[in-house]
Amino acid sequence: MSITEDEVGILLTAAGQAPSMHNTQPWRFEIDGPVIDVLLDTDRTLPVADPANRLVRVGLGAAAFNLRVAAAMLGHETTLAIDPDPAVPDVVVRIFLSSRNTPVAGLSSLYGELGRRFTYRGPMVDAPISPWLMQRLSEAAKAEQADLAWLDQEQRARLGSIIRAADDRDVHEEDRLQERDQWIGGDRDSEGVPNSALGPLPARPAAIRDLAAGADHPRRGTAVFESAPIIAVLGTVQDDEQAWVRAGLALERVLLMATSHDLAASFLNQAVEYPPLRDQVRSLIGRDTWPHLIIRIGYPAEATGLTPRRPWQETLNRRAR
Numbered sequence: 001m002s003i004t005e006d007e008v009g010i011l012l013t014a015a016g017q018a019p020s021m022h023n024t025q026p027w028r029f030e031i032d033g034p035v036i037d038v039l040l041d042t043d044r045t046l047p048v049a050d051p052a053n054r055l056v057r058v059g060l061g062a063a064a065f066n067l068r069v070a071a072a073m074l075g076h077e078t079t080l081a082i083d084p085d086p087a088v089p090d091v092v093v094r095i096f097l098s099s100r101n102t103p104v105a106g107l108s109s110l111y112g113e114l115g116r117r118f119t120y121r122g123p124m125v126d127a128p129i130s131p132w133l134m135q136r137l138s139e140a141a142k143a144e145q146a147d148l149a150w151l152d153q154e155q156r157a158r159l160g161s162i163i164r165a166a167d168d169r170d171v172h173e174e175d176r177l178q179e180r181d182q183w184i185g186g187d188r189d190s191e192g193v194p195n196s197a198l199g200p201l202p203a204r205p206a207a208i209r210d211l212a213a214g215a216d217h218p219r220r221g222t223a224v225f226e227s228a229p230i231i232a233v234l235g236t237v238q239d240d241e242q243a244w245v246r247a248g249l250a251l252e253r254v255l256l257m258a259t260s261h262d263l264a265a266s267f268l269n270q271a272v273e274y275p276p277l278r279d280q281v282r283s284l285i286g287r288d289t290w291p292h293l294i295i296r297i298g299y300p301a302e303a304t305g306l307t308p309r310r311p312w313q314e315t316l317n318r319r320a321r
């Protein structure tokens, strides 16, 4: 079985819609017959904020999940191997497609959500998420061997002080500021996070991350954010390279399911980018898991801008293996 050129476009467009830290889109793809390799693009890493490529690997996992969803819609079963070949360390995920010619139930139903999902940095409506839906989102994480911990009021308050400590470091560490500056703010047409997607500034202190903190970006309004944000922490039991990719598969499964229920999400990840603060988040959630994503989730109250993507043709390595 081999993949047609039309299918390549559909698959790689889907993969490229995945979330990635600072929208660096740290992926490249190689296709050989029925095999798609997801490679780490070493020119698109964040050496200061993410020296071990942990969060880069989360993004690659999310892109791999989107590939599975698009393949399912096209009628292909998929099996997936993480770090399949020690001789080729840049290949982070290998996906094998097999034909069945009818859409694969379950995964294919998420295809319509790929283009609807985006990181929403505006205020949420002050409304709860039903326990049933919270449970379904937790099950989505579990299906990828990850864990979603919903924070109670006391945990949210403790998280607040960890986030303030991270915010303080975020605006004072010159090398991080410079690295963020390469990707955040301004007008951007194929990568990074443009001003229009940064969301409003909080009129009162709020549980958000201002990705542009420490830099002066004009044209941003203010808004009052929800008073009791709904926050979940996505973690994995192991904290190794394979677990990081699994966290990305889980993240995208959770986000696409959330989107299918008209929920939106943004991230408070400053608190897991500094190892000592990440340890504090780990003990805060009180489970035997390593936190990767702090997700603020809810029903969006207003419209905000989108981030751009590179054309899929730029992400395909044409050489055969």
Ligand SMILES: Cc1cc2nc3c(=O)[nH]c(=O)nc-3n(C[C@H](O)[C@H](O)[C@H](O)COP(=O)(O)O)c2cc1C
Residues within 6 Å of the ligand: 017, 018, 019, 020, 021, 022, 023, 055, 056, 058, 059, 062, 117, 118, 119, 120, 121, 192, 193, 209, 211, 266, 267, 268, 269, 270, 306, 307
């Ligand atoms: C591992 C990871 C960490 C992220 N951390 C943050 C964050 O701390 N704050 C934030 O606003 N967005 C964060 N994002 C969201 C990205 O900025 C976003 O996915 C990217 O800009 C692409 O935009 P989209 O999600 O709207 O498609 C993170 C995404 C990933 C995958």
